[in-house]
Amino acid sequence: MIDPLNNSYYAATAPAWRPQAVAGDLTCDVAVIGGGFTGLSAALACAERGFSVILIECEHIGFGASGRNGGQLIPGLRWSASELEAEFGRDRADALFDLCWRDNRVAARIAKHRIDCDLKSGHLEAAWTPEDFDAMRREADYLAARFGYQSDVVAKADMANHIASPLYHGGIYDPQGGHFHPLNYALGLAKAAEAAGVRIWEGQRAGQITTTPEGLGVKTNGAQIAARYVINATDSWIGDVEPDLGRYTVPIMNYNIATAPLANADDLLPSDAAVADSRFVLNYFRLSADKRLIFGGGERYSQTPPRDIAAFVQPFLAQVFPQVADAPIDYVWGGAVAVTMNRLPHIGRRGNVFFAHGFSGHGALVTTLAGELIAEAMAGTAERFDVLANLPSRPFPGGKWLRQPLATLGLLYYAMKDRLG
Ligand SMILES: Cc1cc2nc3c(=O)[nH]c(=O)nc-3n(C[C@H](O)[C@H](O)[C@H](O)COP(=O)(O)OP(=O)(O)OC[C@H]3O[C@@H](n4cnc5c(N)ncnc54)[C@H](O)[C@@H]3O)c2cc1C
Numbered sequence: 001m002i003d004p005l006n007n008s009y010y011a012a013t014a015p016a017w018r019p020q021a022v023a024g025d026l027t028c029d030v031a032v033i034g035g036g037f038t039g040l041s042a043a044l045a046c047a048e049r050g051f052s053v054i055l056i057e058c059e060h061i062g063f064g065a066s067g068r069n070g071g072q073l074i075p076g077l078r079w080s081a082s083e084l085e086a087e088f089g090r091d092r093a094d095a096l097f098d099l100c101w102r103d104n105r106v107a108a109r110i111a112k113h114r115i116d117c118d119l120k121s122g123h124l125e126a127a128w129t130p131e132d133f134d135a136m137r138r139e140a141d142y143l144a145a146r147f148g149y150q151s152d153v154v155a156k157a158d159m160a161n162h163i164a165s166p167l168y169h170g171g172i173y174d175p176q177g178g179h180f181h182p183l184n185y186a187l188g189l190a191k192a193a194e195a196a197g198v199r200i201w202e203g204q205r206a207g208q209i210t211t212t213p214e215g216l217g218v219k220t221n222g223a224q225i226a227a228r229y230v231i232n233a234t235d236s237w238i239g240d241v242e243p244d245l246g247r248y249t250v251p252i253m254n255y256n257i258a259t260a261p262l263a264n265a266d267d268l269l270p271s272d273a274a275v276a277d278s279r280f281v282l283n284y285f286r287l288s289a290d291k292r293l294i295f296g297g298g299e300r301y302s303q304t305p306p307r308d309i310a311a312f313v314q315p316f317l318a319q320v321f322p323q324v325a326d327a328p329i330d331y332v333w334g335g336a337v338a339v340t341m342n343r344l345p346h347i348g349r350r351g352n353v354f355f356a357h358g359f360s361g362h363g364a365l366v367t368t369l370a371g372e373l374i375a376e377a378m379a380g381t382a383e384r385f386d387v388l389a390n391l392p393s394r395p396f397p398g399g400k401w402l403r404q405p406l407a408t409l410g411l412l413y414y415a416m417k418d419r420l421g
Helices: 009-013 037-048 081-088 090-102 105-113 130-147 156-161 182-195 235-241 243-248 309-320 366-378 383-389 399-420
Strands: 027-033 053-057 120-126 152-154 171-179 199-202 206-212 215-220 224-232 249-259 274-277 284-287 293-300 329-340 346-350 353-357
Touching (some): 009 182, 009 329, 037 224, 037 353, 081 130, 130 171, 249 309, 346 366, 366 383
Antiparallel strands (some): 249 293, 249 329, 274 284
């Protein structure tokens, strides 16, 4: 069946791959639920540590946010490093910085498994207002002084080196960031996981996790899996598997378009950086390997997609790049971003069930890390896992039916401030 939200450039350009059939004994050390970056990374890292692993995915590998995102690799978390230090103190800020800024696990996986996913370096954060630029400059100075982390402060007059748009008041170019073809990365992880012995089973929808005398059970539409450990890596759908965890995120729909290949693509983004701007409802964009402009903009707080996704996103593109406002649009797609109350990921362990979700639009890098840290903790060393697991989190108010409307009201308030500011 064609998923109307996944007529994506990624799906159209990914190599065909299907996992080998899973048969026989369905007992394993670790059952992983979800075939996105988090689940795949965890499964691979667990197999590397000698655990037997079965990964189930209700659709196909990369079906969720991992196969649909903007492909922007942005070091860090949704909070700036200085905000983390102000809130959590020097030691915890150090530990978070080491994990989330310094240690690029995605680059390491791509290199180790030779994953062909159009990896490019360079990320530009573009300031929507002069005040945003001042704040960015202060943060860049702080990162350099405190951690020796180097990025380029780009004055408004020099923005043309990166982006052919007069809209922005300066920016920060981070050579440690970058962009990639996310679905090809997910498929590359899946192939590496399978080669490491992970049994990957698509089309298997997990119900709730049960406790059995032998350990844990995961019942799917076709099978019953017995495991010592379970990793719930279902992100936006986590509440279907563990209902109480569903209270910690709301799904925000976000949409992308890809133009036809553009003859003047390199003029639009001369340094080939991925760009995200500083609006609350941000625009984010980059070039694909075949010189299309991939553009994300606007958010919808309703789960129903706009009737015409291209018409919904295109005005944002036209505002940033009026010179290609008429470019033909070849692909449109969208997906759910699982957002937490405080925009920090919610990661943890309850008995032998591990979970990681709510990366709040900032998951392309941190998910691979989270998966590896889960495997590390399972193998007995939880120190680094705890750095992320100790991030604070609280459920959205409002219970099952009111949670989304209440969160929406809050988000609409900020989106309105964006437009007025
Ligand atoms: C449109 C969009 C743009 C984004 N852009 C960026 C970006 O540019 N940069 C960035 O850093 N982040 C971005 N993000 C966020 C990022 O993609 C996510 O944080 C990340 O991919 C989450 O990975 P995951 O593996 O945790 O979840 P997912 O990739 O969503 O994987 C969860 C998987 O679980 C499966 N599943 C669900 N329920 C069950 C069940 N019951 N049984 C079996 N399987 C189940 C789903 O089918 C899915 O494949 C974006 C997200 C979206 C939607």
